[in-house]
Amino acid sequence: MAETIIFQSLPARPAPVNTEGLVPWVKNNLFANWQSTLTTLIVGGLLLFYIPQFINWAVLTATTVPNADACRAEGVGACWGVITEKYRLIIFGRYPFEEQWRPLVATILMVALLVMSCTRMFWKKWLVAVWIVVLAAFFILMYGGMFGLTEVQTDRWGGLPLTIMLATLSIVLCFPIAICVALGRRSNLPAIRTFCTIYVELIRGVPLISVLFMASFMFPLFMPAGVTIDVLIRVLVGVTLFAAAYMAEVIRGGLQAMPKGQAEAAASLGLSYWQTQFKIILPQALAMVVPGIMNNFIGLFKDTSLVYIVSLYELTGSLGLALNSDADWRPYKLEGYLFIVAIYFAFCFAMSRYSLWIEKQVNKSKLR
Amino acid sequence: MSVAPRTPPAKRDWSWRSQAFRGLLYQIIAVVIIGGVAWWLATNTAENMRVRGIKSGFDFLTQPAGFDIGESLSKFDSNDPYWKAFLIGVSNTLRVAILGIILTTILGTLIGVGRFSRNGLVRGLCQAYVELFRNVPVLLQLLMWYLLFTEFLPDVTEAKRIGDIYLSKGGITFPKPIWETGHLFGVAGLLAGCVVAWFYRRWARSKFEATGQVRSMFWVPVAIVFALGVLGWLVGGAPSQFAVPAKGEFAVEGGGALTPEFMAVLLGLTLYTAAFVAEVVRSGISSVARGQSEAAQALGLSKGQEMQQVLLPQALRVIIPPMTNQFLNLTKNSSLAVAIGYPDVVSISNTALNQTGRAVECIALIMLVYLTTSLLTSFFMNWYNAKSAIKER
Amino acid sequence: MNEATDNIIVFDKVNKWYGNNFHVLRDINLNVRRGERIVVCGPSGSGKSTLIRCINRLEEHQEGHLIVDGTELTDDVKAIDKIRKEVGMVFQQFNLFPHLTVLENLTLSPMYVGKMPKKEAEEKAMTQLKRVRIAEQAGKYPLQLSGGQQQRVAIARALCLTPKIMLFDEPTSALDPEMIKEVLDVMVEMANQGITMICVTHEMGFAKAVADRVIFMDQGQIVEQNTPHEFFNNPQTDRSKDFLSKILGH
């Protein structure tokens, strides 16, 4: 038998042409061929032309002095003075000026609660208790009439607190409805399936604004004589019912993706229908659709801007409130819009990043 | 030993604890509860309307509306009945929705495909666009466009002129061809072009299958349609009269015009929805597995053939359902036109509601219009999905 | 000189990197004669797939020369087109086109690349389907078939362009044992008809039965090449001994 040769591996060496780092990146991504080079030159040229102009307007020649005369001066760009002057009105709407610390604290609490709920570390039983406590605190702070806080009627609530409250409450309240409807659409009882299908298709077929009109014009007619319900609550009910239909579809997607074997295994262990759904199917299905739920929430957050059309003063509405009747500042509405655009963008962008991250987590756990 | 086949026992077990009985019971309970709530709401409503002296019914539709409509495809004045106002509202909604869908598809597809560009700058810009436009409420965007059009453009009397196009607070005014019978020939030419192009494609296809010769299935038909259209127009005497707008004393007169409301709604909806369409297109293309592209390359298909025969047919299946959803969203979002006074079906119904107090009827009409559109679309979608599903076992 | 024309594939000091620092193929020298049947084996991650994917330029190499059927593979699009017509490839995951029927999968490339009339392409496709013994499945969609049937369709698809060289990248490793046999049977039959074949596989029975040469790779290098008999009975290096003891150990 021949002698065994000991295998000697050739040492690895770096590639002869550099393929990583800035220079190759620029070469491959900006100047790969003549088409790419041309595109880079044109697009880059346009950017170089417009971005400095924008910066000039928005920063270099802008003024932040809360004085309309300063804004009218020659050569002044953006007039951020309108924000420094009116930001409390824009953010808190018609809430009494001296009491505005209350919506501020309430909103901070609510946002903290939302951030907490998005953190896996806090996904424990007691989170439910925290929710109840924070929501109670939110309403006590906003409405008052207790602990020496003066009472503030709901028609004076407005701005960012209202936006956040509407979005959060309706997404939370719509959950139980959505779960029932989603289960109902998959039920094998025809009457229940039909009702749920009609509900979902009906709501998803009409624009939110028609639901809001319903809440504000028709709802009062629905109630027995003498019963009046606060417009805020009516709108909240409308938005919740609207959101529930969309949420039900997201949840149904999760239910459908569950392999049949899970329900069969549960049944073979003797679990009842509700036990099977709540202990086996729903926990898994919901975990699968967290990104979808998150996207729904972002949509709802943006959609709350519509309540302005039925005269609730959330961010968009309170901007109108702040500027429309003030001839000095009215010309600077664009700056005002950009301010609330920035607020909305900050919230929605953060949420969509979170949604992407959670989607990756879900996919990872699917691979396992 | 064999057992003779027999039919199952016909009678179900209807005992108290049977599944069948339980199922029926639950359904009856559900029907009773829902029916009860509906009845309660209906009687409340009837009672309330009686107490407040609100009339009900759709008889108001034939009464004169008493308001003017800023823009409409046909003439409307305040003596015309409500039903006509509604129809104009519907046509305005459809006009902005259809145009919006066409524009948003083009823009969204370009941006979605742009995210796969080899050029890093293009990729970055496309992503920035998507992030910016989809994270700001569409209502806010509409309001901003409207503000730009009505505040930052010059007054009508000082309209900005670019060629024969005038831009001002009053909207955009542009030269419009004056309709003549000669145009009819042009239209006929276009139609004939479509027919010829269709036959050409059939012929090219069968030629390809018979001989393997490849002919352009896109550019040649486009050229045919275009050429025959021009030919028809020439035969019709090449009518080229334009109604050119001119600056009058107080307004720009003549020509075609788009109001700032229409432009704001169209632009706002298009730009917002395009961000979502771009995402749909991007995820559709990236959903086709890597191996598919490799297999196509290994078979020697060219880049174009790979796209046309392998990637696109699979991506389209993934793209079309969410794309339709976006189209429906755009249509539903056109209802926000009410915020800036574009006379779509919602704002006309809203006006009618305020004038007549017939809340139930007016809201029902709005819902009916949108429901019909949505349901028709989803029936079509279900049919399409069933037809194009990839067959697995 | 005669030798050069006889070699259908020539690797001459080919080096390849993923990124800057990951050196996957190191100084590969390999000549494949016309009609030769080669089995490539080696531990996971040793660069076997990368090696054969270079042959139809699904991957590009950065150093050295790679000549396939007299054409050097460079960035030249024409050369790549030509090579891809002459090289058929079968993937581990089949990569059939799920939206086309089996028959359409087979006729796609002859019609669009080979400019063959549809009728002829279909006849040819049916011949190939008969060859892999699933002619009766022609109208079905790929996902309606079993794994073994899908892989045989993939082989037939690759054969439809009448390639001079066939590449197989672990064609049986996604299959159950029973299906492995039906695919291997088809491959053995093909091998006996004299086509040049390069096959990455760990099916040692197949290697013994049909291969002219076994190539053993590790860490991006060809460690050893020999006839199957020699390789299995008398491996030359410590690495191949170690490897063989592992895969034949049970």
Ligand SMILES: Nc1ncnc2c1ncn2[C@@H]1O[C@H](COP(=O)(O)OP(=O)(O)OP(=O)(O)O)[C@@H](O)[C@H]1O
């Ligand atoms: N596109 C890529 N980018 C970076 N690294 C890669 C890429 N493709 C493969 N590699 C790495 O190159 C090495 C060789 O890969 P290759 O697929 O050729 O191995 P292999 O011998 O076929 O292994 P296996 O038997 O598992 O298929 C592996 O370490 C792999 O992680």
Ligand SMILES: [Mg+2]
């Ligand atoms: Mg491999």
